[in-house]
Amino acid sequence: GESVGLHLPTLSVQEGDNSIINCAYSNSASDYFIWYKQESGKGPQFIIDIRSNMDKRQGQRVTVLLNKTVKHLSLQIAATQPGDSAVYFCADNSGGSNYKLTFGKGTLLTVNP
Amino acid sequence: SQTIHQWPATLVQPVGSPLSLECTVEGTSNPNLYWYRQAAGRGLQLLFYSVGIGQISSEVPQNLSASRPQDRQFILSSKKLLLSDSGFYLCAWSPTGGTDTQYFGPGTRLTVL
Numbered sequence: 001g002e003s004v005g006l007h008l009p010t011l012s013v014q015e016g017d018n019s020i021i022n023c024a025y026s027n028s029a030s031d032y033f034i035w036y037k038q039e040s041g042k043g044p045q046f047i048i049d050i051r052s053n054m055d056k057r058q059g060q061r062v063t064v065l066l067n068k069t070v071k072h073l074s075l076q077i078a079a080t081q082p083g084d085s086a087v088y089f090c091a092d093n094s095g096g097s098n099y100k101l102t103f104g105k106g107t108l109l110t111v112n113p
Numbered sequence: 114s115q116t117i118h119q120w121p122a123t124l125v126q127p128v129g130s131p132l133s134l135e136c137t138v139e140g141t142s143n144p145n146l147y148w149y150r151q152a153a154g155r156g157l158q159l160l161f162y163s164v165g166i167g168q169i170s171s172e173v174p175q176n177l178s179a180s181r182p183q184d185r186q187f188i189l190s191s192k193k194l195l196l197s198d199s200g201f202y203l204c205a206w207s208p209t210g211g212t213d214t215q216y217f218g219p220g221t222r223l224t225v226l
Binding site: 032034036041042043044045046049089093098099100101103104105106 | 157213
């Protein structure tokens with residue numbers, strides 16, 4: 001079935017660098033996308049979301065970019081800090097569902113001091 | 114503000130024993146509620162969701178069941194646990210009315226021996 005996937009399972013960056021985490025989705029009818037951060041042993045934490053009527057949305061040190069043409073989503077983290085080390089998941093609303101999210105497998109981000 | 118609780122935080126159970134995991138949400142009314150399972154190093158698998166008291170939708174055939182006896186209470190149960198039921202169980206809520214953002218609880222780590 002259709003699902004959200006990730007290009008890279010792991011990403012290692014130096015503290016202070018910018019991080020980019022990528023995600024591909026396959027359901028062209030999905031119109032809502034979310035990024036979550038999950039630290040070890042904890043539940044996923046909402047970071048930022050974007051709807052399909054936008055191609056960019058910014059938060060505090062984070063930016064999400066959506067390219068509907070190629071069905072690609074990315075999360076950019078500026079000035080990455082050690083506290084950003086975690087697994088990052090993208091998710092989409094499964095082709096327009098009001099209730100279901102389809103999650104990718106996650107990318108492990110490691111920030112080196 | 115809204116908060117979501119799960120208990121217990123960790124649980125070790127023998128094969129064939131029953132299971133009851135509880136999730137409660139505070140600070141909101143008539144939320145959509147969700148149970149997910151996360152295997153080690155994997156993404157999130159939706160098990161059940163509920164849009165109201167007594168309304169349960171099952172996503173994956175298995176030996177687990179869910180119930181919603183009160184508006185802000187969601188329970189995950191099993192009559193006889195299997196080894197394959199081990200994992201990290203996450204409860205989540207989203208606002209009623211079709212809003213897509215889901216907010217997760219702290220999770221329960223279940224080990225079946």
